[in-house]
Amino acid sequence: MIRFENVGLRYGMGPEILRDISFRIPERSFQFLTGPSGTGKTTLLRLLFMSLKPTRGLITIFGKDRSRITREELPLIRRNIGMVFQDFRLLDHLTTYENVALPLRVRGRDESTYRNDVIELLKWVGLGDRMHVYPQVLSGGEKQRAAIARALVEQPRILLADEPTGNVDPLLARRLLRLFIELNRMGTAVVIATHDLGLMDQVDARRMVLSEGRLEIYD
Template sequence: MIRFEDVGLRYRTGNDTPTEVLHDITFQVPEGGFRWLMGPSGAGKTSLMRMIYLAVRPTRGRLFIQGTDIVRAERRSLPRLRRRIGVVFQDFRLLPHLNAFDNVALPLRIAGRPEGQIRADVAEMLRWVGLAAKFESHPHQLSGGEQQRVAIARAVIGRPMLLLADEPTGNLDDTQAERLMQLFHELNRLGTTAIVATHNDALVARHPARALRLDHGRLIADG
């Protein structure tokens, strides 16, 4: 599903010389795999995630997502692949003019699903994440934890082939965090490949799995 080969990533800030934030990253995740992504703040976790969901391309090295060579692929071929990737962002990225229901429904509408099916699937998902009473609420009317649950529901509603979650339990209490992990494990059991970035060592201890560990932009462990 994912293969990195000696990948490096540079960012340019203003007129400064480009800074390499990821160095010589090599690993692979098989289809249906689950990985924790761990490391201190500034280790490069978010930059790694951005490459996997195709927001940026590697500066050097090779990156393959479901067999597609991302470095060499034509730009017009990437949106179709990107639509099969579900992403839970740290800052939620909900559309403020849409209510909770329509934010979650958005990926299904883009995919052209029938409206009757959309209504049933979205209602079930929002009930599952504990937001049955918040269908009509807009993001500014929701707490941080509620916004996060809407963002999670939106990311998984289309049963993505690949799920990326950046600190998805950061605004959730222990009960909701466990409920979320149950959802991730169920999707993974059904074949979705998942990478979950977290600082929550207790959560990792309760749900042991292989971990990718970054430090100062380098992969220091894959196991």
């Protein structure tokens, strides 16, 4: 589904942040991306999300060469990729329901075609009773679940999550992990960037370890 071959990335004339990165993400797979802070995990996720272009190497996403994807094609392809950001990126003037439904509104969908689906998704992540409140009154864990729901609303083929349990207690972290596992069982490939070894020990999944700009893979 996604393939990196000898990918490198640098900013300007600085040293390479990522060097000779090669891996594949198959359909319906589950993997953790880990490594010390500052090693480039978020940068690698941004390459996967196509918000960055590599300095060198080949990235193939859903059969398309990243370097040949036009600006017009990018939003269409990105609909297949859900992204959960560390800072949630919820809009304060929108309710939980409106934040989750936003990607569909942007596409011009009529609310009658998605309202029930959004409500069911909010119930699935445990926010059925919080859909009409604003982000300012949500807890950190509730904001995280709202961000996950928004990433899932377009039914992506792959979900990328950047430290999704970094701001929640261990109990909620396990609950979020169960959501990701269930999502994977339903057919979505999952990539979770985390430094939480305890979290990773709960799932028999591939580990991609970044260290000093290089990637090692442990199946």
